[in-house]
Amino acid sequence: MKNRYERVVRPLLFSLDPETAHRFTIELLRGVSHFDLALRVLRLFQPPSEPKTAFGLNFPNPIGLAAGLDKNGVALPAWAAMGFGFIEIGTVTAKAQPGNPKPRIFRLPAQQALINRLGFNNDGADVIADRLRRLRRSRRWPAVPVGINIGKSRVTPVEKATSDYLHSFRLLRECADYVTLNVSSPNTPGLRELQEPAALSTLLHAICSENGTTGKPVLVKISPDLSPAELEGIIAVCEQNGVAGIIATNTTLDHFSIPPALDQEGGLSGAPLQEKSTALVRSITARSAIPVIASGGILDAESARKKFDAGAQLVQVYTGFVYRGPGLIRQIMERL
DSSP states (O other), X not given: OOOHIIIIIHHHHHTSOHHHHHHHHHHHHHHHTTOHHHHHHHGGGOOOOOXXXXXXXXXXXXXXXXXXXXXXXXXXXXXXXXXXXXEEEEEEESSOBOOSXXXXXXXXXXXXXXXXXXXXXXXXXXXXXXXHXXXXXXXXXXXXXXXXXXXXXXXXXXXXXXXXXXXXXXXXXXXXXXXXXXXXXXXXXXXXXXXXXXHHHHHHHHHHHHHOTTSOOEEEEEOTXXXXXXXXXXXXXXXXXXXOEEEEOOOBSOOTXXXXXXXXXXXEEEGGGHHHHHHHHHHHHHHOOSXXXXXXXXXXXXXXXXXXXXXXXXXXXXXXXXXXXXHHHHHHHHHO
């Protein structure tokens, strides 16, 4: 049965261009984040507490907001009030950038999917770090873990990516409970080259050296389009460098399930990614003790259960939230 969001709110949002709807939603939640009464209303969506511990952090429940929805970290109090057990903002780059030309988000309702080619549009590490520091000094900082997802600036050559990530890491780590290195978005040219063992090892060695032995948990977000051999190489490098967790997965370039008339260039998320992403989670947990956060195709309690059954300790939602709304968190928690 459709909830009120699906019956009333979603049709209104879906009457708008996808990026306009996204921007409207973020600005609305940004405003809500400043008003206690509005936050109390959002807390009606909160599920019962179901604490979980992973990589040294305590989560009130295992359902998180994936990076990409709140790229600039403007609505953290609202996401926490809504009931997310953790929040990941970004992807943040060292340099502010507008992203790829519009249109760059496409809905596929029949497939319960999205295609995006946003290209890391964000305010840049300096501005976002200042915003987060001001929020930290206020009484509105959320009481749930906050992750910050960082990536390579588009103008930075791949061979100079490490210094680019280090700039963002140094600015943002003080405001993060964990930091995710995004090396897997398909929408920044050359980025996925950083998943190759030599390049990933260089990046992780630099970040972990900067982080120190008592620093923040560092996670790596990987592509669903990896071969078994490529995955083995990534796991080995992550283990060698003490990576705290792996996020599996980013969006896919495999559009086989999408009718050609509807297809667009970009990363595909939602239901078509579900099985591929879950299989990768299962492969990682069969090979390694590194904790996994599962992301990809979680649209209901059953798809979330498949991720946990595959070995994930936590899950993140994005496209499922777009299609199901804030009631998705409670639905998953009540039916698991």
